[in-house]
Each structure stands twice: as C-alpha cells, then as structure tokens.
Amino acid sequence: MTSFTTESSIMDTVQEAAPSSPALEVSRLAKSYGKREAAKQVLADITVSVARGEFVCVVGPSGAGKTTLLRCLSGLLEPTTGEVLVNGHAVDGPPDELAVVFQDYSRSLLPWMKVAANVEFPLLEKKMSKAERKALVGQMLEAVGLTQHAGKYPRELSGGMQQRVAIARALAYRPTILLMDEPFASLDAQTRAELEDVVLQLRDDFGVTIVFVTHDIDEAVYLGDRVVVLSGTPATVSEIVEVCFPTPRDQVTTKALPEFGAIRGEVLTRIRDAKQQY
Amino acid sequence: MTRRFSLGAVTVVTFLGLWELLGRTDALGDHALPPFLATASALGRAVAAAEFWMAAGHTAVQWALGLAGAMLVAIPLGLFLGLGRLRHRVTRSTIDFLRTIPPVMLLPLFVLVWGTGLKMVVLLAIYAAVWPMLTQTITGVRQIDQATMDTAAIFKISAWRRFWRVLLPAVSPFITSGVRVSAVISLFIAIVCELVAGSPGIGQLLAQAQLGGDTALMWGLILVTGVLGVLINTVFKTAESQLLAWHPAYAKGQ
Ligand SMILES: Nc1ncnc2c1ncn2[C@@H]1O[C@H](COP(=O)(O)OP(=O)(O)OP(=O)(O)O)[C@@H](O)[C@H]1O
Numbered sequence: 236m237t238s239f240t241t242e243s244s245i246m247d248t249v250q251e252a253a254p255s256s257p258a259l260e261v262s263r264l265a266k267s268y269g270k271r272e273a274a275k276q277v278l279a280d281i282t283v284s285v286a287r288g289e290f291v292c293v294v295g296p297s298g299a300g301k302t303t304l305l306r307c308l309s310g311l312l313e314p315t316t317g318e319v320l321v322n323g324h325a326v327d328g329p330p331d332e333l334a335v336v337f338q339d340y341s342r343s344l345l346p347w348m349k350v351a352a353n354v355e356f357p358l359l360e361k362k363m364s365k366a367e368r369k370a371l372v373g374q375m376l377e378a379v380g381l382t383q384h385a386g387k388y389p390r391e392l393s394g395g396m397q398q399r400v401a402i403a404r405a406l407a408y409r410p411t412i413l414l415m416d417e418p419f420a421s422l423d424a425q426t427r428a429e430l431e432d433v434v435l436q437l438r439d440d441f442g443v444t445i446v447f448v449t450h451d452i453d454e455a456v457y458l459g460d461r462v463v464v465l466s467g468t469p470a471t472v473s474e475i476v477e478v479c480f481p482t483p484r485d486q487v488t489t490k491a492l493p494e495f496g497a498i499r500g501e502v503l504t505r506i507r508d509a510k511q512q513y
Numbered sequence: 514m515t516r517r518f519s520l521g522a523v524t525v526v527t528f529l530g531l532w533e534l535l536g537r538t539d540a541l542g543d544h545a546l547p548p549f550l551a552t553a554s555a556l557g558r559a560v561a562a563a564e565f566w567m568a569a570g571h572t573a574v575q576w577a578l579g580l581a582g583a584m585l586v587a588i589p590l591g592l593f594l595g596l597g598r599l600r601h602r603v604t605r606s607t608i609d610f611l612r613t614i615p616p617v618m619l620l621p622l623f624v625l626v627w628g629t630g631l632k633m634v635v636l637l638a639i640y641a642a643v644w645p646m647l648t649q650t651i652t653g654v655r656q657i658d659q660a661t662m663d664t665a666a667i668f669k670i671s672a673w674r675r676f677w678r679v680l681l682p683a684v685s686p687f688i689t690s691g692v693r694v695s696a697v698i699s700l701f702i703a704i705v706c707e708l709v710a711g712s713p714g715i716g717q718l719l720a721q722a723q724l725g726g727d728t729a730l731m732w733g734l735i736l737v738t739g740v741l742g743v744l745i746n747t748v749f750k751t752a753e754s755q756l757l758a759w760h761p762a763y764a765k766g767q
C-alpha cells in the first residue's frame with residue numbers, strides 16, 4: 236500500500252516536467268564572489284547537461300568551486316552570468332523537485348528534532364496525510380538502516396549515521412534530482428562503501444537523477460555514469476569522462492575490472508593535465 | 514548527589530554558625546549585625562503577620578509583570594533586529610549605550626512621571642530587564658548557521674514553520690539564558706523601587722525596619738530577598754533544561 240502510493244507520486248512529478256528536456260542543463264554559467272575590484276571569479280563558462288536518471292560525479296581539487304557550482308544548481312546562489320534549467324525550467328530560487336545533501340551534514344540536520352522528525356519535517360509542506368507521512372519516514376529510515384534510531388536526537392548518532400539521516404530526509408522528499416556535496420568525505424572507508432551502495436540502490440529504486448560532488452576519484456568512477464572534471468582558477472569543465480561498467484555495481488568486482496583502472500587513470504591524467512596548464 | 518547535598522549542608526551550617534558568632538561578638542559594631550538566631554526569630558514574627566504576605570505579593574506581582582513585559586518587548590524586537598544586517602548595524606551602538614545606563618538612575622525620572630505605584634515599578638523593571646534578553650536574542654539570531662537556513666530554503670519550508678520550528682528553536686538557548694538573567698534583574702529593580710521610592714513590597718518593609726531601628730528584621734528581609742533570587746534562578750534553570758533537552762549542554766547524564 237505504502238510503496239504503491241509513493242511510486243505513483245514519483246510518476247506524477249516526473250510527468251509534470253516537459254518530457255523531452257534533460258533533468259539539468261547548465262549553460263555558460265559563471266560565478267564571481269564580491270563586487271567590482273574585490274570580485275573573485277570562481278567559475279567560468281560551465282556548460283553541462285545531465286539526463287534524467289543519470290548519475291554524474293563532479294571531481295576537482297579543494298577550493299575549485301564544486302560547492303559553489305552545486306549552490307548555483309540548487310538555486311541557493313545566483314550565477315553571475317549564464318543559466319541553469321531544472322526539468323526545462325529556469326532556476327531562480329530552490330526548485331520544488333530538487334533536494335540537497337549538504338557537505339556539512341551535521342549542521343544541516345536540525346538538532347532540536349529527533350531523527351524521525353528531521354526526516355518528516357520537509358514532508359509537512361506536502362499534501363500528505365499523517366499516516367502517509369509516517370509510512371514514508373519509516374520506509375526511508377529502513378532504507379538507510381536507521382529504524383532503531385528514529386527516536387534519538389542527531390547528536391546521539393555517529394557522523395555516518397547523521398549522514399544517513401540527511402540522505403533519508405532528502406530521499407523522503409521525493410526529489411527527481413538529488414545534489415550531494417562530498418557527502419561521505421568525513422567517513423571511514425567501511426561506512427563510506429556501505430553508503431555508496433545505499434545511494435546506488437536508492438537510485439535504482441527511485442530513478443532519481445544524481446549530481447555527486449567528491450574529490451575522491453575512485454568514488455567518482457565507481458558511482459558515476461559520467462565524471463565531470465573541474466579545474467583551474469576560475470574553474471572550467473576540463474573533461475567529461477564516460478564510465479561504462481555493467482550495473483549493478485559491486486564494491487569488489489567493479490573495482491577489480493580492468494576498465495576501472497583504465498578510467499580511473501584517465502580521470503587522473505585529465506586532472507594532472509589541467510593542473511599543468513595553469 | 515547525596516554527597517553534593519551533604520557538602521552544601523555543611524557549607525550552610527558553617528556560614529550560619531559564623532554569622533551567629535559575628536553577631537554575638539558584635540563584630541561590625543553599632544549592633545549592625547544581630548546574631549542569626551535573633552534575625553530568624555524577627556523574621557518568624559514578621560512572617561506570621563498578614564502585612565508580610567501582602568508585601569511579598571506586591572513584590573511578586575511587580576516582578577512577574579516586569580519580566581513578562583520585558584519578554585514581550587525584547588524577544589520579538591531582538592528577532593526583528595537580528596534578522597536584518599542593516600537593522601542590526603544601525604541599532605547596535607544605541608543599544609550598547611542605553612544598556613550601560615544603570616536603570617536605578619532613571620528612578621527619579623520614572624517617579625516624576627508615573628508616581629510611586631505599581632505602574633512605575635513595572636515600567637522600570639521592564640526597562641531594566643529588556644537589555645539582557647534583547648542582546649541575547651540578537652546574538653542568537655546572528656549566530657544561526659547558514660546551513661540551517663539553506664536547509665529550510667531547499668526543502669521549501671513555509672515562513673510560518675521556518676519561524677516556529679527553525680528560527681525560534683535555533684535562538685532558544687540564547688533567549689532562555691537572557692530570560693534567566695532578566696528574571697533576577699526584574700526582582701532587583703522591584704525591590705529597589707520599594708526601598709527607595711516607597712512603593713509597596715518587601716523593599717518597603719525593609720525601609721520601615723531600618724527607620725524603626727529593627728536591624729534583626731532588616732537582615733531577615735535581606736535573607737528573604739536573597740533566597741527569592743536563588744529560587745528564581747533555580748526554577749528557570751530547571752525549566753531551561755527541560756525545554757532544551759535536545760541541546761548538547763543539557764544531554765542526559767552530563
Ligand atoms: N561566500 C563566499 N564568498 C567569497 N568567496 C567564497 C565564498 N564561498 C566560496 N568562496 C571561494 O570560492 C572558491 C571555491 O569555493 P568552494 O567552496 O566552491 O570550493 P569547493 O570546490 O567546494 O572546495 P572543497 O572541496 O574544499 O569543498 C574558494 O576559493 C573559496 O574561497
């Protein structure tokens with residue numbers, strides 16, 4: 236019953252958008268911080284398009300402007316020039332069908348709400364009955380393996396668990412597009428691998444389009460359908476690498492594929508080339 | 514727990530014993546400090562009379578109205594000023610200037626305008642109690658994390674919920690500590706008004722005891738005031754720890 240209602244609501248949102256347009260279109264985007272003489276250009280001439288259901292990873296060195304790009308995509312930041320289209324509509328302010336998992340997850344959870352309330356909070360704005368809401372929250376907490384911790388405050392959880400809450404909250408919101416900003420950067424390798432697979436599974440289950448920022452090249456190659464390499468000051472898209480492994484992916488077998496090493500090598504070379512140019 | 518309690522008891526008993534000793538030896542001279550037991554019996558007699566309870570009632574009402582009025586002014590105003598960078602910048606120096614004026618200095622002016630009744634006391638208590646809550650609320654709003662506001666924006670949280678379920682809880686630790694300070698200030702101002710301007714209340718009884726040369730009763734009433742202050746602080750601290758159970762500072766077992 237619950238899974239039926241949730242699936243049908245996804246279909247509704249997908250159908251609302253113009254069917255032919257890509258999920259995300261960034262054209263000639265540039266961003267500077269500060270004004271006039273003090274202006275510092277961070278992004279220059281970024282043009283990327285992300286298809287529906289695609290998993291795109293963005294890699295680049297620290298300070299390259301990855302978070303800045305994501306904030307422009309999410310409508311939190313206005314680009315200096317250029318345009319962002321989400322499902323065919325120009326972005327000014329956060330779009331309805333988009334959710335973000337922030338780089339700083341511990342600060343993006345609301346500490347005065349327990350885990351379940353944090354996940355439920357965005358749903359209060361949607362036309363859902365209380366029962367539907369509770370069911371969806373339960374389902375999402377189960378998907379990230381936190382059912383037993385629903386009644387705890389975020390501070391009572393470990394970093395990895397808090398991150399799962401942020402992911403559950405974003406997914407319960409039922410976005411068609413999910414932006415994730417170095418979501419696993421501060422986690423240990425084991426938890427990280429686990430959560431990578433959770434995200435892949437959720438993508439398969441719900442057909443969400445994902446833009447995933449990371450500075451870990453292995454992670455980018457393992458997760459992404461394409462890897463966008465950002466580099467330079469101001470940053471531009473220096474390369475887009477196609478990743479074509481069979482799905483479902485597996486932490487052991489996928490990473491052992493000869494192609495994995497080849498693609499990883501290619502991305503690394505591109506980053507190094509880009510660095511030498513500047 | 515029991516250990517802390519017995520330690521506290523030892524401290525109190527030692528203190529009272531010392532008081533008794535200093536009183537009996539007339540250490541301060543001029544019989545300014547009567548022994549503790551004499552003070553206690555003077556207070557006991559006063560407490561038995563209706564007059565004491567009327568005065569205590571006056572003080573309590575003035576305290577409560579002063580605090581409540583200050584909360585009604587300071588919290589909304591603090592939220593309003595804290596939310597706008599320009600508003601905050603423009604008003605900051607004025608607030609810093611006004612809050613450094615000792616409120617008691619304004620007492621003659623307030624008496625001139627409003628007389629010595631309840632209204633004057635409450636107004637002065639409001640004036641004095643506004644500042645800690647106002648500055649705390651402004652600080653609280655200013656320190657709200659960008660990540661918190663971004664989250665609210667991304668998930669399209671309505672203005673109503675953003676206020677009640679994001680802004681207010683985020684500022685609440687600052688507001689409650691401001692309220693705790695202001696509660697004691699409001700009591701302090703009420704008693705000073707009673708003492709100096711002769712408004713009805715415990716302070717007025719104190720002034721009368723002084724005029725009548727009843728030093729034992731004077732000390733008894735001072736004791737009552739001190740106990741009231743401690744009581745208010747304790748009650749507000751307890752309420753605070755209930756309200757902020759989510760806050761790391763009030764985590765269970767700490
Ligand atoms: N609000 C801001 N005002 C001015 N400069 C900023 C602001 N935010 C970021 N910057 C600058 O823009 C550049 C890019 O920052 P950004 O946070 O987008 O990098 P990033 O690629 O996400 O880095 P990291 O991998 O460390 O998260 C940095 O040089 C940073 O100093």
Ligand SMILES: [Mg+2]
Nearest residue numbers: 301302303338
């Ligand atoms: Mg970043």
